[in-house]
Amino acid sequence: MPPHAFRPPRRDWRGWQFTGPFAAVFVFVFIAPLAYALWLSLFQNRLVGGNAFVGLENYQTALTDPQLWDGFLRVLVFLLVQVPVMLVLALIAALAIDSARLYATGLFRLVIFLPYAVPAVVAVLMWGFIYGDHFGLAADVNELLGTDLRPFAPSWVLASLGNIVTWEYVGYNMLIFYSALKTIPYELYEAAEIDGARGLQVVKAIKLPAVRGAVVIATIFSIIGSFQLFNEPNVLKPLANNVINSYFTPNMYAYNLSFAGQQYNYSATIAIVMGVITAVIAYVVQLRGTRREDR
Amino acid sequence: MSTMKRRTVIGTVPAVLAAGTLAACGDDTEAAATGKPEDLDAALEKGGKLTYWTWTPSGEAQAAAFTAQYPNVEVEVVNAGTATDEYTALQNAVAAGSGAPDVAQIEYYALQQFVLSESLVDLTQYGFTDLESQYTASTWAAVNLGGVFGLPQDSGPMVMLYNQAVFDEFGLTVPATWDEYVAAAEALHTADPNRFLTNDAGDPGFAQPLIWQAGGRPYNVDGTSVTIDLQDEGTRRWADTWNRMLQPGLLAPIPTWSDDWWKALSGGTVASLIIGSWMPGILEGSVPEGAGNWRVAPVPSYDGSPVTAENGGSAQSVLKQSANPALAAAFLRWLNSSPESIAVFLENGGFPSTAAELASAEFIGKAPDYFGGQKINEVCVAASSNVATGFQYLPFQVYANSVFPDTVGTAYTEQGDLNAGLQAWQESLESYGEAQGFQVN
Numbered sequence: 179m180p181p182h183a184f185r186p187p188r189r190d191w192r193g194w195q196f197t198g199p200f201a202a203v204f205v206f207v208f209i210a211p212l213a214y215a216l217w218l219s220l221f222q223n224r225l226v227g228g229n230a231f232v233g234l235e236n237y238q239t240a241l242t243d244p245q246l247w248d249g250f251l252r253v254l255v256f257l258l259v260q261v262p263v264m265l266v267l268a269l270i271a272a273l274a275i276d277s278a279r280l281y282a283t284g285l286f287r288l289v290i291f292l293p294y295a296v297p298a299v300v301a302v303l304m305w306g307f308i309y310g311d312h313f314g315l316a317a318d319v320n321e322l323l324g325t326d327l328r329p330f331a332p333s334w335v336l337a338s339l340g341n342i343v344t345w346e347y348v349g350y351n352m353l354i355f356y357s358a359l360k361t362i363p364y365e366l367y368e369a370a371e372i373d374g375a376r377g378l379q380v381v382k383a384i385k386l387p388a389v390r391g392a393v394v395i396a397t398i399f400s401i402i403g404s405f406q407l408f409n410e411p412n413v414l415k416p417l418a419n420n421v422i423n424s425y426f427t428p429n430m431y432a433y434n435l436s437f438a439g440q441q442y443n444y445s446a447t448i449a450i451v452m453g454v455i456t457a458v459i460a461y462v463v464q465l466r467g468t469r470r471e472d473r
Numbered sequence: 474m475s476t477m478k479r480r481t482v483i484g485t486v487p488a489v490l491a492a493g494t495l496a497a498c499g500d501d502t503e504a505a506a507t508g509k510p511e512d513l514d515a516a517l518e519k520g521g522k523l524t525y526w527t528w529t530p531s532g533e534a535q536a537a538a539f540t541a542q543y544p545n546v547e548v549e550v551v552n553a554g555t556a557t558d559e560y561t562a563l564q565n566a567v568a569a570g571s572g573a574p575d576v577a578q579i580e581y582y583a584l585q586q587f588v589l590s591e592s593l594v595d596l597t598q599y600g601f602t603d604l605e606s607q608y609t610a611s612t613w614a615a616v617n618l619g620g621v622f623g624l625p626q627d628s629g630p631m632v633m634l635y636n637q638a639v640f641d642e643f644g645l646t647v648p649a650t651w652d653e654y655v656a657a658a659e660a661l662h663t664a665d666p667n668r669f670l671t672n673d674a675g676d677p678g679f680a681q682p683l684i685w686q687a688g689g690r691p692y693n694v695d696g697t698s699v700t701i702d703l704q705d706e707g708t709r710r711w712a713d714t715w716n717r718m719l720q721p722g723l724l725a726p727i728p729t730w731s732d733d734w735w736k737a738l739s740g741g742t743v744a745s746l747i748i749g750s751w752m753p754g755i756l757e758g759s760v761p762e763g764a765g766n767w768r769v770a771p772v773p774s775y776d777g778s779p780v781t782a783e784n785g786g787s788a789q790s791v792l793k794q795s796a797n798p799a800l801a802a803a804f805l806r807w808l809n810s811s812p813e814s815i816a817v818f819l820e821n822g823g824f825p826s827t828a829a830e831l832a833s834a835e836f837i838g839k840a841p842d843y844f845g846g847q848k849i850n851e852v853c854v855a856a857s858s859n860v861a862t863g864f865q866y867l868p869f870q871v872y873a874n875s876v877f878p879d880t881v882g883t884a885y886t887e888q889g890d891l892n893a894g895l896q897a898w899q900e901s902l903e904s905y906g907e908a909q910g911f912q913v914n
């Protein structure tokens with residue numbers, strides 16, 4: 179064997195040249211902010227007394243903070259009700275469009291998707307005017323029909339928000355399901371037809387199993403979105419006076435602590451606590467979802 | 474979540490970068506603290522560039538008049554948001570150590586918070602204490618916080634605006650006491666369930682002046698020790714009176730400044746307002762349908778004496794971050810004490826804080842048709858000399874106001890007991906104050 183074959187391999191930077199630009203941006207945009215939030219969460223910067231290292235004290239406070247868990251419970255309830263409703267509606271819409279029995283499917287697809295294209299703040303303001311029980315549409319309906327619709331009442335406001343979010347995201351989820359349905363090979367339908375399967379049988383035996391993966395993905399997105407709930411309640415806050423409070427959702431709580439209360443450190447702690455919880459729940463859902471898929 | 478993190482980081486990453494800059498600037502800050510009154514005219518002569526944050530409608534016009542007089546100085550007027558939106562931006566700039574303007578508008582209630590964080594220049598060094606006699610007692614007290622930390626722009630002594638047409642239609646007389654006011658509220662709402670004597674959906678910027686007027690002094694600030702008592706005699710007096718209107722549903726649950734509110738004012742649904750003296754100009758501009766119907770009267774009293782309080786009003790302050798504090802102070806002096814600037818401010822409907830303008834025959838003699846030819850400034854000027862003294866705001870009032878809806882707001886929504894809401898607010902403020910290192914109670 180020629181001796182040069184034993185030469186130790188030269189350090190090769192070519193791989194880094196390819197991944198370097200990505201890694202730099204990734205570190206700057208993802209890792210650095212996370213690390214900085216973690217760093218912040220270990221300190222307390224007080225108006226009186228200045229900045230001090232406090233170890234895990236902020237986490238201790240967060241774990242026993244009734245306002246944080248009040249907000250958390252609220253988004254959890256929101257999640258458990260709103261996400262299933264939205265995903266079932268999206269699935270029905272996707273199946274309807276895919277069924278080839280609908281006239282002008284392109285139009286339906288576009289119209290259902292359209293709310294997603296409206297900027298969230300604009301959409302919520304629009305709904306705010308619809309919900310207004312003094313001079314909004316709700317007031318007109320109440321006057322016309324003698325009803326007592328009050329979408330901003332404390333017992334209704336979560337449902338009103340759920341309605342807005344569902345309206346916004348049904349189209350988006352429908353598109354995910356529809357594209358999953360489109361990947362089903364035609365042969366499967368042919369085989370089903372030869373076996374004598376009809377209508378709902380095809381849906382049950384072919385279509386639903388095929389979109390299971392997409393449903394898991396959409397569920398994970400929706401869980402993350404629910405825990406992040408911020409725009410919709412924050413825009414409605416001035417309209418739903420006193421009903422949407424400063425800790426309505428964990429994100430709103432963190433926002434108020436940081437921007438009105440100058441508690442950047444505690445705000446970072448809450449962001450991290452919520453991030454960990456969201457990641458754990460999303461991971462569990464993914465594990466369960468994929469396990470069922472294997473069966 | 475990701476948005477949240479990004480926001481937090483945007484606000485604070487520069488802090489790290491700025492730490493070095495601050496250390497480097499240490500000498501400059503020392504130099505600035507020993508400025509002299511002569512520096513101002515020298516700075517105006519020399520010229521330079523200033524940034525001025527304001528949401529005052531006349532801000533641009535005043536800056537233009539200033540540069541016409543002092544062509545060497547360039548003033549960039551920025552609307553960085555109204556009130557709390559601006560404070561958020563300002564706080565972030567202070568925390569970051571860069572990005573703050575030279576001069577900024579800050580409402581009286583929020584001033585102390587910025588003094589405490591050592592963000593503002595003490596203007597005593599430039600001889601601003603000599604300007605005291607130019608301002609009303611209450612506005613000067615608002616900027617004189619252990620040093621002169623701003624100059625008063627305007628004031629808002631509270632008065633009562635009422636819709637004479639509605640009062641005539643329902644046979645109401647102008648209430649002079651709060652008991653009469655509550656009785657009128659009941660009479661109007663009983664006669665027409667769609668009408669209310671006034672609106673209040675829970676607003677800290679409204680409740681606190683009312684507490685002030687009732688004799689409440691809930692906050693006592695002495696350096697870093699703070700006493701909070703939202704159940705003192707005066708505060709309870711307000712809450713008990715207000716309960717008599719809130720609980721039977723006599724207060725229209727319409728947030729002030731909302732679209733609904735403007736519609737309610739145009740339509741006569743809300744028949745009176747207890748509000749700062751800056752309101753007549755705004756009402757005339759925004760509710761043209763009310764022309765000829767509205768009048769101004771003193772705020773109802775508890776015991777017959779004509780006591781009122783300040784509702785709103787702003788000062789302008791020089792930020793420590795300013796690279797040219799002498800020039801910034803010179804601009805500020807012109808902005809809030811020169812007759813040229815105040816004339817522009819008054820043209821735009823503002824209500825002054827300067828004694829000379831308040832005493833001028835021209836100002837007092839105005840009799841706008843909108844108010845049926847009433848000399849409304851007679852009432853407003855009288856109010857400005859009847860502002861009760863000794864009311865202090867908290868050194869974390871911006872935060873305090875942000876959690877008012879969580880606590881007192883609940884009492885409004887449930888039409889419950891305001892005293893219970895005030896107690897909940899107090900608890901929330903105590904725990905925040907303690908967490909921020911204050912000695913509370």
